[in-house]
Amino acid sequence: MSDVPALARGCAILGTGGGGDVRTGSLAAVSAIREYGEVPLVRLGDLADDALVLPLSGIGAPTVSHEMIHSADEPKRIAEEVERIFGRPPSAIMSSEIGGSNGVAPVAWAAQLGLPLLDADGMGRAFPEVQMVSMYVAGLPADLVIMTDVAGNVVTIRPVDGLWSERLARAVCVAAGSSALMADYVLTAAQTRGAVIEGTVTRAIEVGRATEGAADPLRALQERLGAARLITGKLTDVERRTTGGFVRGTATIEGTGEDRGRTLSVELQNENLVAVEDGRVRAMVPDLITVVDTETAAAVQTEALRYGQRVTVLAWPCDPLWRTPKGLETAGPKAFGYELDYVPVEELTAHG
Amino acid sequence: MSDVPALARGCAILGTGGGGDVRTGSLAAVSAIREYGEVPLVRLGDLADDALVLPLSGIGAPTVSHEMIHSADEPKRIAEEVERIFGRPPSAIMSSEIGGSNGVAPVAWAAQLGLPLLDADGMGRAFPEVQMVSMYVAGLPADLVIMTDVAGNVVTIRPVDGLWSERLARAVCVAAGSSALMADYVLTAAQTRGAVIEGTVTRAIEVGRATEGAADPLRALQERLGAARLITGKLTDVERRTTGGFVRGTATIEGTGEDRGRTLSVELQNENLVAVEDGRVRAMVPDLITVVDTETAAAVQTEALRYGQRVTVLAWPCDPLWRTPKGLETAGPKAFGYELDYVPVEELTAHG
CATH class of the missing domain: 2.40.390.10 (CV3147-like)
Incomplete structure (x- = not known):
């Protein structure tokens, strides 16, 4: 995952105008790789069936989601909560949305946690609401959201459906200063098959590289x-x-x-x-x-x-x-x- | 705990005008005792050190907190979340605030869960904000809030302090329709000693009985x-x-x-x-x-x-x-x- 600039360019294209400023995620990714080391890209087939995949994204108005990206504490708190709930740590990070900053920033979060990044995401683009993810469309129950903010609060939501997930997560986000890091769904690799859009990190990099040196x-x-x-x-x-x-x-x-x-x-x-x-x-x-x-x-x-x-x-x-x-x-x-x-x-x- | 009417009268007096309409809590308590049986009143000394005490209260504007009181599902969802987090179920229910409806309704929640009620509370009266409890004043970390609403959502908050606890719980409450059932702190009996106000259920009943037959x-x-x-x-x-x-x-x-x-x-x-x-x-x-x-x-x-x-x-x-x-x-x-x-x-x- 060393071609962060190409990934960032591709994520901006796939973001259809949104998903947050890719420069923020890009800077965070470059600096986290420098501090914590390279992030391997893995495919679903590389993971054991019971390996936990942690889909992460920043939530909030794009114009205020900057400071969140720079601290290693937020992904660590989410991973700790995952381990507390499931009794084992996550095995890979996934972008909830490949479009925009949320497509690049997971490289930083994966580096900070010493985990690989899954070559997949939950949208193949960017969407503004929490329930607009492939896992929801695939019928996986939207039964767990974990959020944390810069102050250090951790909020776990077990919503009855995807719409409540969005409503409650949004309220928590606004109360936390309109910016939070969120795990929407925590999935075993087995659950993830057919419920995520595969290959989208690779595709974003290819899209980002398409214009390189082109006449x-x-x-x-x-x-x-x-x-x-x-x-x-x-x-x-x-x-x-x-x-x-x-x-x-x-x-x-x-x-x-x-x-x-x-x-x-x-x-x-x-x-x-x-x-x-x-x-x-x-x-x-x-x-x-x-x-x-x-x-x-x-x-x-x-x-x-x-x-x-x-x-x-x-x-x-x-x-x-x-x-x-x-x-x-x-x-x-x-x-x-x-x-x-x-x-x-x-x-x-x-x-x- | 058969003298619910006296308890309700006393809780109204100790509620200093607030804490929700005691008639709501009173009706819920009477009907829950009829359905699930009598609720024993226990003292801290009756509980083992590691027994979990679950302080419950309704949160929301008093004028909209009525429907919450009538379902056994809400206390059950909170108790299930406690067992998921702590690996064992709660041993007793406690009123977070003895004043108002929240002083009486725990009788219903205890009956619905088949648990005793602790003769204590976290205020000795009623207060409007989440962090205004004796546990917070006693210096116990405000590190866990569990909330549920009539829709069935469960939200667990691990706040960094009591003020964040209030801010996040309030936001969740408003998003959930301004009415939720809340466990603020989950404590072992050992932690509870010196951090709750003891004897307040008995006192509320005595206050409620003071006017009976008085000239x-x-x-x-x-x-x-x-x-x-x-x-x-x-x-x-x-x-x-x-x-x-x-x-x-x-x-x-x-x-x-x-x-x-x-x-x-x-x-x-x-x-x-x-x-x-x-x-x-x-x-x-x-x-x-x-x-x-x-x-x-x-x-x-x-x-x-x-x-x-x-x-x-x-x-x-x-x-x-x-x-x-x-x-x-x-x-x-x-x-x-x-x-x-x-x-x-x-x-x-x-x-x-």
Whole structure:
């Protein structure tokens, strides 16, 4: 796991604008590897059936989740609580969400705990709510959440379902200063099979490397992702507010060059959720929509959106898990309050 | 523990206006005894050193804490979590606060669990915040809170101190619909010695019985409590609002009869906190201030205060534990935002 910069670039792309500033997770990962040593990447097949996998993520408004990443105490407290509950320590760390800072920071947490990182995550992207994970979609009971904060408090939640998990974890997070480290589910490797999205750390690194040395970084990235280009243009309006622990807003892009005369707006809630042009939806959650710098093809995360930026909006298919009925119920457009029936991005962009 | 009505009357008096409507706890206790059988009252000396004592209380705004009391599932979930954490079940239930509904409802919870009730509590009265308990004042680490709600969620908090305990428990309570059952501390009998206020269930029953068959109930109660009479008169103003899970307000009493021409106002935050006459403090927290019906000497709880009621305000000394520096820091007037130096009620009323 030595190519942290590529991982960070890839996680930013897969984060669809959210998941927290990857620079924070990246700095934490580099400094933890320097202090604690290299983090091996393992696959599910490498783990014994009863080995415990600990999916970790930072929870809170992206704009306030910085200080959490720098201390080794938080992952240690979570691991201690796991050992107290299960009678044995975790065998591997997993990213709950590969998108954004939460895709990179687990490298730091794994280094701090001296554990390997599992080449998998619970989203294949980033999502804003606790229950929006593959384990929930796969039907594993959302029966355990462990949280800790910078003050040192540890809170264990045994929720009756995923929605209560989100509601209680969010309340604890806000009370703890809007930033906490969280283990959502603690799973045996046997339970994890079929309930996580495998290979996503490797994929994030590949996505991050796609633009390295490329003559046309945008095209190289687009090909690696299998993404449709929704528009290339200029950010002309950015409306953004932080409420209830979430960043919500809209970004408007006016086309330039061959896209002159077209306008695309991207609705976001931490992540980019829906892209609309002339009242017609071009892509929608759970498919991935990412705003990138047109020249470098680097992701422009939600907090970094600025008037006048030259950007391109890419959209590509989510993991098939999110297109199942339970997946769409959990993180489809209606789960975010949009009265839209889900249509895959391939169909929406086929005639674009 | 068959004299639930006397216990309820006494708990209402010791509740200083708060602690929840004793009728709720009383109904629950009577019905649980009928269903599950009698609840033995035990003393600390009856328990083995390593026996676990489970202090339980309902947490939430008094006006919404009703439905919680009627289900046997909540105490069972808490007891299961205790057994999961400690490897053995609790041996006795204790009231966290003897004042108000929380002084009576533990009879129901003990019956539902088939456990005895400890003749002790953590306050000797009622207080609105989680850390305002004798265990905290005695220096026991506030290191474990277990909560459950009607939905069935279980939340375990390992706070770094009593203030974080209050902050996190309150947030969980609000997220759970402003009503939860809570175990604050789980203690061995050995730890409990010197850290709880003993004999308070017996005292509440005695206080409740003091007025039975008395020719002058008010005088009988006053003598049993060792209370000063601050005023007898008519409630002329009641201002009360529910904010952030607390009931706050002021009750104004105009003297009648021998007290004609005098006016006393009582400041409250769930409980009655400070009694003021002509700008002079007559009694203050942690000493006890209770409004009673002048004729029957029954407590008038905060929610039942009504314009025109004929009432008497009594005040009497708190347990010595609350008069120590740590006790006053925890639950003295400054802990409630009053810039008052504590003066014992005996001194304030000596020249009244």
